[in-house]
Structures are given as C-alpha cells and as structure tokens.
Amino acid sequence: MRADARRNRARVLAAAEAVFQEAGAAATTEQIARRAGVGIGTVFRHFPTxxxxxxxxxxxxxxxxxxxxxxxxxxxxxxxxxxxxxxxxxxxxxxxxxxxxxxxxxxxxxxxxxxxxxxxxxxxxxxxxxxxxxxxxxxxxxxxxxxxxxxxxxxxxxxxxxxxxxxxxxxxxxxxxxxxx
Amino acid sequence: MRADARRNRARVLAAAEAVFQEAGAAATTEQIARRAGVGIGTVFRHFPTxxxxxxxxxxxxxxxxxxxxxxxxxxxxxxxxxxxxxxxxxxxxxxxxxxxxxxxxxxxxxxxxxxxxxxxxxxxxxxxxxxxxxxxxxxxxxxxxxxxxxxxxxxxxxxxxxxxxxxxxxxxxxxxxxxxx
Amino acid sequence: MRADARRNRARVLAAAEAVFQEAGAAATTEQIARRAGVGIGTVFRHFPTxxxxxxxxxxxxxxxxxxxxxxxxxxxxxxxxxxxxxxxxxxxxxxxxxxxxxxxxxxxxxxxxxxxxxxxxxxxxxxxxxxxxxxxxxxxxxxxxxxxxxxxxxxxxxxxxxxxxxxxxxxxxxxxxxxxx
Amino acid sequence: MRADARRNRARVLAAAEAVFQEAGAAATTEQIARRAGVGIGTVFRHFPTxxxxxxxxxxxxxxxxxxxxxxxxxxxxxxxxxxxxxxxxxxxxxxxxxxxxxxxxxxxxxxxxxxxxxxxxxxxxxxxxxxxxxxxxxxxxxxxxxxxxxxxxxxxxxxxxxxxxxxxxxxxxxxxxxxxx
DNA sequence: GATGAATGAGGGTTCATTCAT
DNA sequence: AATGAATGAACCCTCATTCAT
CATH class of the missing domain: 1.10.357.10 (Tetracycline Repressor, domain 2)
Known part of the structure; x- marks a missing residue:
C-alpha cells in the first residue's frame, strides 16, 4: 500500500498544478481532489495545508x-x-x-x-x-x-x-x- | 444630494485603491467601506459588484x-x-x-x-x-x-x-x- | 434596525441555551441558527466565535x-x-x-x-x-x-x-x- | 494468533483510557491507536465504533x-x-x-x-x-x-x-x- | 441616498469509519 | 489478523451581496 500512496501523492501534485493553471489562485481543494480522482481527505492526508x-x-x-x-x-x-x-x-x-x-x-x-x-x-x-x-x-x-x-x-x-x-x-x-x- | 453621492463615489474609489494596496487581493468590501468612512451599502450602491x-x-x-x-x-x-x-x-x-x-x-x-x-x-x-x-x-x-x-x-x-x-x-x-x- | 439587531441577539442567545441543553456540547452553530430562526451568518455577526x-x-x-x-x-x-x-x-x-x-x-x-x-x-x-x-x-x-x-x-x-x-x-x-x- | 489479538485488545483499552484522560473528549481514534502502538484498523477491529x-x-x-x-x-x-x-x-x-x-x-x-x-x-x-x-x-x-x-x-x-x-x-x-x- | 444587519453558499480542515493490501 | 491509506460528511467560519429601516 506504500506504492498506492506514492502514486496518489504524485497524482494530487499533478492535479494541483493543472488546476492552479486553469483556475488561478482561486483553485479549490475540492477541484484538485476531483481532478486527481481522489477524495478530498486524501489531498489533506498528503498535504495537511x-x-x-x-x-x-x-x-x-x-x-x-x-x-x-x-x-x-x-x-x-x-x-x-x-x-x-x-x-x-x-x-x-x-x-x-x-x-x-x-x-x-x-x-x-x-x-x-x-x-x-x-x-x-x-x-x-x-x-x-x-x-x-x-x-x-x-x-x-x-x-x-x-x-x-x-x-x-x-x-x-x-x-x-x-x-x-x-x-x-x-x-x-x-x-x-x-x-x- | 448629487454632490454628496459623487463625493462618496470618489472616497470609495480612493479607499479601495489604498486597501487593495495594503491588504492585497484578500481585501474585503467591509475594509474598503470602513476606510472610506461609509456604510457597506454605499459601496454596493456605487459599485454593484x-x-x-x-x-x-x-x-x-x-x-x-x-x-x-x-x-x-x-x-x-x-x-x-x-x-x-x-x-x-x-x-x-x-x-x-x-x-x-x-x-x-x-x-x-x-x-x-x-x-x-x-x-x-x-x-x-x-x-x-x-x-x-x-x-x-x-x-x-x-x-x-x-x-x-x-x-x-x-x-x-x-x-x-x-x-x-x-x-x-x-x-x-x-x-x-x-x-x- | 438597531432594535432588530438587539432582538436577534437575544433570540440567538436563547436558542443557544436551548440547543445546548438538548444536544449537549455537540450542538452545532447551524442548529442554533435554525432554532433562532436566523441565518448562520447572523449568529457569527453577534458571536464571532x-x-x-x-x-x-x-x-x-x-x-x-x-x-x-x-x-x-x-x-x-x-x-x-x-x-x-x-x-x-x-x-x-x-x-x-x-x-x-x-x-x-x-x-x-x-x-x-x-x-x-x-x-x-x-x-x-x-x-x-x-x-x-x-x-x-x-x-x-x-x-x-x-x-x-x-x-x-x-x-x-x-x-x-x-x-x-x-x-x-x-x-x-x-x-x-x-x-x- | 488469538493471544496476539487479546493482547492488542487490552493495549488499545489501556491506551484509550490514557488518551481520554490527557486529551479529554476531543481525543481521536488515531491518537489512541498511536498510543497503543497498533494501526488504526486494529482499533476498529476490536471496537467497531x-x-x-x-x-x-x-x-x-x-x-x-x-x-x-x-x-x-x-x-x-x-x-x-x-x-x-x-x-x-x-x-x-x-x-x-x-x-x-x-x-x-x-x-x-x-x-x-x-x-x-x-x-x-x-x-x-x-x-x-x-x-x-x-x-x-x-x-x-x-x-x-x-x-x-x-x-x-x-x-x-x-x-x-x-x-x-x-x-x-x-x-x-x-x-x-x-x-x- | 445611506446604512448596516441579515443571508447563505462556499472554503479549508478534521476525523470516524471503510477497505485494499 | 493487522495495517494504514482513502473516504466524505460535517464542522466552523468568511464575505460578497441583498434588503429592511
């Protein structure tokens, strides 16, 4: 399950970069989660803030x-x-x-x-x-x-x-x- | 009463510029109203959005x-x-x-x-x-x-x-x- | 409108007392607002925290x-x-x-x-x-x-x-x- | 393997008591798991709720x-x-x-x-x-x-x-x- | 026209619970 | 049986906007 976590972390990071690009600074954590295909909790597990x-x-x-x-x-x-x-x-x-x-x-x-x-x-x-x-x-x-x-x-x-x-x-x-x- | 309104409009504009400068994009409409010395309703009367x-x-x-x-x-x-x-x-x-x-x-x-x-x-x-x-x-x-x-x-x-x-x-x-x- | 505000403050206070009584410490701000018959924003206007x-x-x-x-x-x-x-x-x-x-x-x-x-x-x-x-x-x-x-x-x-x-x-x-x- | 399970149950119980004492009602299940030295899943296996x-x-x-x-x-x-x-x-x-x-x-x-x-x-x-x-x-x-x-x-x-x-x-x-x- | 109280959608964050490994 | 990553409902709070006075 370590592999899964690492893959998700990378996915969130990529999604965040993409969403910040499209939506600017107003990008929402939910948007990022949705784009990464994970729950919002997962975003916060990897990046608490x-x-x-x-x-x-x-x-x-x-x-x-x-x-x-x-x-x-x-x-x-x-x-x-x-x-x-x-x-x-x-x-x-x-x-x-x-x-x-x-x-x-x-x-x-x-x-x-x-x-x-x-x-x-x-x-x-x-x-x-x-x-x-x-x-x-x-x-x-x-x-x-x-x-x-x-x-x-x-x-x-x-x-x-x-x-x-x-x-x-x-x-x-x-x-x-x-x-x- | 038109003179009052015009003066208020200018005051709000000046206040907004000042507040955006100090507080950045996070500036709130209330801060602007306070700085302009008017009620928040007045800000919205002059600038509906x-x-x-x-x-x-x-x-x-x-x-x-x-x-x-x-x-x-x-x-x-x-x-x-x-x-x-x-x-x-x-x-x-x-x-x-x-x-x-x-x-x-x-x-x-x-x-x-x-x-x-x-x-x-x-x-x-x-x-x-x-x-x-x-x-x-x-x-x-x-x-x-x-x-x-x-x-x-x-x-x-x-x-x-x-x-x-x-x-x-x-x-x-x-x-x-x-x-x- | 000062009178309205005072009345609302009192209503929120009473509602909070009632809700805390019924729901215990777990009472949420929304429950209180609902009980007081006001929006949640009103609760926070009177009691910021x-x-x-x-x-x-x-x-x-x-x-x-x-x-x-x-x-x-x-x-x-x-x-x-x-x-x-x-x-x-x-x-x-x-x-x-x-x-x-x-x-x-x-x-x-x-x-x-x-x-x-x-x-x-x-x-x-x-x-x-x-x-x-x-x-x-x-x-x-x-x-x-x-x-x-x-x-x-x-x-x-x-x-x-x-x-x-x-x-x-x-x-x-x-x-x-x-x-x- | 039953012995392990029983020992874990006891450890979780002791940890829970300790954590509730220190952190009050706000104690989280994760804190308890950490204190007990087990995974959070183990806590829930023994105490589903x-x-x-x-x-x-x-x-x-x-x-x-x-x-x-x-x-x-x-x-x-x-x-x-x-x-x-x-x-x-x-x-x-x-x-x-x-x-x-x-x-x-x-x-x-x-x-x-x-x-x-x-x-x-x-x-x-x-x-x-x-x-x-x-x-x-x-x-x-x-x-x-x-x-x-x-x-x-x-x-x-x-x-x-x-x-x-x-x-x-x-x-x-x-x-x-x-x-x- | 001016005021400021009221509104409530929406944001970040937490945490009990589930489930794939 | 044990693990811990994933989940998402729910929480507190903010703030642009509306509206009664």
Missing amino acids: KSDLLHAIITDSLERLTVRVTELESHGDPATAFYDFFTELVRQAGEKHGVMALLAQTGEAPAVHKPIDAWRATVERLLARAQAAGAVRPDVGGDDVLALLLGLCQTAVTTGWDDTRCRAVLRVVFDGLAARH | KSDLLHAIITDSLERLTVRVTELESHGDPATAFYDFFTELVRQAGEKHGVMALLAQTGEAPAVHKPIDAWRATVERLLARAQAAGAVRPDVGGDDVLALLLGLCQTAVTTGWDDTRCRAVLRVVFDGLAARH | KSDLLHAIITDSLERLTVRVTELESHGDPATAFYDFFTELVRQAGEKHGVMALLAQTGEAPAVHKPIDAWRATVERLLARAQAAGAVRPDVGGDDVLALLLGLCQTAVTTGWDDTRCRAVLRVVFDGLAARH | KSDLLHAIITDSLERLTVRVTELESHGDPATAFYDFFTELVRQAGEKHGVMALLAQTGEAPAVHKPIDAWRATVERLLARAQAAGAVRPDVGGDDVLALLLGLCQTAVTTGWDDTRCRAVLRVVFDGLAARH
Whole structure:
C-alpha cells in the first residue's frame, strides 16, 4: 500500500498544478481532489495545508528546472546554455500561472523562499559562466536576471503571449543583456 | 444630494485603491467601506459588484496615466518622454499590488480589457514618436513594449524591488530597446 | 434596525441555551441558527466565535442568578435565603446541561473564569450571612459550597433527578452543612 | 494468533483510557491507536465504533471497582469500608475526565446504562451493611448515594479539586450521611 | 441616498469509519 | 489478523451581496 500512496501523492501534485493553471489562485481543494480522482481527505492526508501543497508544487517545479539547467550546461557552450534556458523558461511559463498568482498573495511567499533560494544558486552559476564567456554584460547580477525572468514569465502567462510576441520581447531583452557598457 | 453621492463615489474609489494596496487581493468590501468612512451599502450602491469596483479602479488609474503621458509629451523631447514614462511607471507599480493580484484571479481580467485597450493607443503614440526620433529601435511594436512594461511592473510589485534593482533592470531593458539591429 | 439587531441577539442567545441543553456540547452553530430562526451568518455577526457564544451564555445566566440572590436576600432571613437558593439552583440545573458539558471541555473554561469569579462573590456573601446567623457550620468556605453546588447541579442534569431524588440528596447535604463540628 | 489479538485488545483499552484522560473528549481514534502502538484498523477491529470503545472502558472500570469493593468489605468494618470507598472514588475521579465528558455528550450515555446498573448492586450492598452497622442514616437509598457520588466525582474532575477541597467537601457530605433523623 | 444587519453558499480542515493490501 | 491509506460528511467560519429601516 506504500506504492498506492506514492502514486496518489504524485497524482494530487499533478492535479494541483493543472488546476492552479486553469483556475488561478482561486483553485479549490475540492477541484484538485476531483481532478486527481481522489477524495478530498486524501489531498489533506498528503498535504495537511493548502500552503503545504503550494510548497510542494514549487519545490517540485524548481527541482525539475534544476535538472534541466544541468542538462543544458553539459551539452553546449555557456552562452547557448544561458540563452536557451531563458527562452525555454519564458515559453513554458504558461504552465505556472496559478502558482505565480498564489505566490503573489501575501502570507504564502515566505513558505517557498527556501526552494527558490536553492534554485537561485543554480541560475547564478549559469549566468556566471555566460558572463565569463563574454556572452552577457558583467554589470548584471543574478538577482537582476531572475527579476527579468520572473517578470517576463508572469506576463507571458497573464497576457497569453504567442511565439511571435515571445521572440520579439526576448530579442530586446537579450540585446540588452549582451550590450557592452 | 448629487454632490454628496459623487463625493462618496470618489472616497470609495480612493479607499479601495489604498486597501487593495495594503491588504492585497484578500481585501474585503467591509475594509474598503470602513476606510472610506461609509456604510457597506454605499459601496454596493456605487459599485454593484466587486468586479465593478475593480474595473473602476483600473479605468481611473489608466486615465490618470494618460494625462501623465500628455504632460510628458508636451514638456520635452520624445526620447526622454518615452524613457521617463517607462521608468516612472515601473517605479510606481508598487502601489498597484492588490489590484494586479486580483486581476490575476480568474474571471476578472477580461473585465478590464477595454480600458487597457484605450490606454494602449496612448502608449503607442509615445513609442512611435520615440522611434521617429531614433531613440528606440524600429523593430519593436507597441504590444511588445506593453508586454515588457506589464511584466516589469508585475514583478516589481510581486517581489518588491527597491530602487537599485529597478535601475539595474531598466538599464538592461533600455539598452535592449535602444540597440540597433 | 438597531432594535432588530438587539432582538436577534437575544433570540440567538436563547436558542443557544436551548440547543445546548438538548444536544449537549455537540450542538452545532447551524442548529442554533435554525432554532433562532436566523441565518448562520447572523449568529457569527453577534458571536464571532463559538467560544464567544458560550461566554455570553454563561455571563447571561450568572447575571440572572445574581439578581435572584439579591431578591432572596431582601425577602427573608439569611438561613432561608441560603437554603432556598441552593435548592432552587439544583432544581433548575437541568437547563444548563450542555453549557456545563461545554465548560468541561478543555480550552473553553478559561474564557468564562471572570464572570464565574464575579458570581462567586455573590454566593460567598449569601453564605457568610447564613453562617453569621448560625445556620451553616463555620468551617466551610465559599469554594466548598460552590463545589457542592456545581457537583449536585451537574448530576441532577446528567442523570435526570426527579423531585424526590432532589429532596433526598439535598436533605443529606443540608444536614451536613448544618452539622456542628 | 488469538493471544496476539487479546493482547492488542487490552493495549488499545489501556491506551484509550490514557488518551481520554490527557486529551479529554476531543481525543481521536488515531491518537489512541498511536498510543497503543497498533494501526488504526486494529482499533476498529476490536471496537467497531467509538461508542463500543467507550462502553468497554466503562465496563472495564466498573469491574475493577467491584473488585475493589469486595476487597474493602473483606478487610474491615462496614463503616470504614463504605467511607473509604467513597473517598477513594472521588479522589481517583480525575482519571476519568475524558470519559465523563464523552458520556455527557448526547447519545452515548444510554450505551453505558447496563454496566452502571450492574455496579449499582455492588454499591448498594456496601451501603446496606454500613447502614446496618449504624454508620449511615437509614433514610437514604442506594440511588441517593450514587447520585451524590457521581455528582462529586464529576465536579472533582471538571474543576480540578485538590486534596484540601476534596476533604472539605467530603466532610460535609459524610456528616450529612451520618446525621440521625 | 445611506446604512448596516441579515443571508447563505462556499472554503479549508478534521476525523470516524471503510477497505485494499 | 493487522495495517494504514482513502473516504466524505460535517464542522466552523468568511464575505460578497441583498434588503429592511
């Protein structure tokens, strides 16, 4: 029965991510349970608090992203790794709508500071290598890059960018990041 | 009695803006009424729905912004007007925290499409003049600029940028916007 | 509408007392609302917490009892006042079943310490006068009397004493209270 | 495998008594299972309903009390046996807090009438002998004594009597019970 | 027009009980 | 026989909205 429980936990997590995406921060625990095909009690068994669920989603997402960064780093030159990651993230951002909105809501943000901080380190390494390779101007810090990244992701999501818009905006930002002086 | 009503409407609007700023999306109608110094019934008389209230705040804000654009346009060269406006907006974004969060919640965003569209024309004019003056690359459209603007504003608000971060991020974006080719 | 509100508050209070009596500590807020003929929101408007409701019931009850003591004191000799009060209280105890049970539940008791303490003073005065008149042995304190009173009331309620049982038990206790040495 | 089951039953019973004592009526079945060191399923195998568990605790307690009465009867004179039992019971009452509270909750009390009735016979025998020895007035019945007993136990529990209070109250009641006429 | 009391659907959460393993 | 994950009715409480005064 350990296997069942683990499978259900994963199902709930996936359902939560999906529902937060569709319904935004207003997503209900019941909706999540229904989507996962389990009783509401099961959701609470695995995530005693809505905040716990949120925390789990963030941690989970960031872990997958960290894996992706490592992959990119091992395959090509630092500049490509950096810009590909940036591009990929903004394009995929649509999936994170609800979670972002939820994070914006007061009170929950502190709960996810730790996983976010852990991830920040990864992004900073990616940036440092791109800067060492001369592909990114040296006067921007990891936090600035993260800020840009978050901003673009949020808007991509909120206003539903298509591929053309995405490309246009990223071109501007990338030119800005590459600019000397 | 019409004067009374109009004054109350304005008071509620101001109170709502203030309360959304302080309490975020969780602000209740009662808090707004208390802040405005009126009964809750009065709030609902002027804005039959919370959505209506939200709509009014946005419309109101955008109208004030339009005025600001006109002001900037009449005072200096197109490049300065464009970049000053952009900077100012991102810096002031903090004040709109709660409203943004609420907009992110499903169902409300469509309600404010119209006032945003109206404002879009104003921003596009500002951009066109800056481009004509050679201060902004010609291959970005108004929508791209708006997308960047919204993204940065949202993140400024969500993650609480201070002035240093603000300046760093804007430097990158402005360099990107000014870049030739 | 102030009058309406006051009337509703009283209705809720009465309903709560009745429902706690019938359903015991397990009484739900909905039952109370239904009994009072109001919506559940009204109950919460007047008593934001179940604990507040409990507190109000206790305070209310004790105030009525204090009035009753004063009445008895002004009408007859101290001995009669004391024993009549004791008898009356035990006989009426049936009405307080649920409240007593609720008090017994951990966590709520502290909330009602103050009104109980206030009432204690009244009972102590009643006792002191009866002792001064030689009708009650001098070696019992107010707390001892209250303890006896509470114990008998609770059991009267829990086990449903009829008048005969009541008289028999009180005879024993009164003899004990009157005993010299 | 029968031995295992019997041992588990006993463990659950002991755990339930302990947990009800510590957590009061709010004790959950899971707490009990955890304390007993068994799975929650095991608790329900032995006691299909929380009410069954309660019933078993009461029955168990009363059986032990019956044994205690027999012990007291065989060791000394009837008067001492009677008064010692009475005293002992009230003093130990604290241990039954949660169970009493639970009994007070609607619907459960009837379930334990039978074991209480069985025990009544034992107490009545104790009383009859004390009366025959002239140590207790002849005009009180077993039910009166039980009523007093229960009342004092409940209050001892509810209001947390210390030894001094216990002695003071019992002195009054014993004087009343011994009184002639 | 203004007021604020009343309303009740809906949210998060708990826990006795069931059932697959 | 034992386990503990799953279930869902029921609880307390909130808050947008309505309506009597």
